[in-house]
Ligand SMILES: [Ca+2]
């Protein structure tokens with residue numbers, strides 16, 4: 001036992017009241033509620049607090065800015081966490097703010113750390129994470145993920161706009177990873193606009209296709225691979241580009257850019273066991289608008305980093321950081337198809353491919369094909385398709401042992 005302070009216990013009691021959280025002193029993950037109560041009564045000296053580090057990647061678990069850890073136990077239901085504000089919500093209410101802080105990694109980029117004595121996401125719980133910053137759970141005991149943690153790119157709360165996952169689309173990290181926009185048609189409403197390149201992360205993305213016809217726009221280039229398998233620093237995926245316009249800026253825009261998946265790190269002093277799902281996929285590129293604009297590029301997958309004394313990925317688990325499909329190029333009179341959202345399987349998400357003339361979007365990277373697929377060119381004055389996004393990165397680091405069951409769904413293949 002490390003003797004965390006009464007301040008931590010007070011905070012956890014509030015969490016307990018609202019969301020069935022209980023505090024347990026950190027360390028071996030063996031705290032029981034009765035022990036916590038006894039410690040709460042017995043421990044008064046705030047100076048007695050101590051913290052034992054285990055050298056997790058990217059963050060210092062004993063950073064005093066993190067406050068005192070509390071048990072975080074998601075015991076059923078749908079929850080949201082915002083890495084910008086630190087606010088935790090359920091579908092019906094605002095919940096107490098878990099302990100933690102925004103802290104810089106060694107490269108200066110800011111991540112949100114949530115500081116917990118133990119972490120459990122029950123099988124009937126879903127935690128959806130949004131915000132600009134990647135999320136790190138620093139866990140002074142054990143972490144058990146039976147439910148879902150989702151840091152994927154997604155539709156926002158209004159259901160009208162796609163947003164990157166937490167830590168995705170970071171400008172400094174995606175200088176070369178962001179797909180290039182498709183070029184606009186240079187002759188008003190004549191040939192098609194170019195499709196955009198997809199977003200790259202762990203592999204190259206796919207190129208956008210050319211528009212067709214008089215003054216057509218060229219396709220945008222692919223986003224390049226970047227970062228390393230250790231995921232140090234922690235970072236999310238990169239966006240695709242926006243499809244090229246058809247030459248009349250007042251109407252019928254190019255397809256929107258797909259967004260990069262977010263980034264999640266769970267680093268536990270004890271053990272990490274995953275029987276549920278962690279998703280960090282990209283979102284699909286939009287279709288070129290009706291006339292002949294280019295399709296948007298698909299976003300790349302983000303990052304999942306699991307670190308523990310032992311880490312076990314069970315047969316029922318899914319860990320996915322796949323790329324998304326590029327949007328189809330626009331053609332006259334009929335609606336083209338957006339790129340598919342990233343899958344959570346070994347199967348590649350599909351590029352948009354509904355119509356004969358609009359260039360088809362490229363597929364997203366997944367499984368054995370980490371790169372995003374190239375789009376095809378438009379025909380008969382239609383727009384080019386958007387390139388597919390690449391996969392992101394997964395790392396499973398067991399400091400003593402790591403076990404990844406062969407029946408688990410893990411895409412892309414995890415580094416160690
Ligand atoms: Ca236009």
Ligand SMILES: [Ca+2]
Pocket residue numbers: 328352353354355356357358359360
């Ligand atoms: Ca087509």
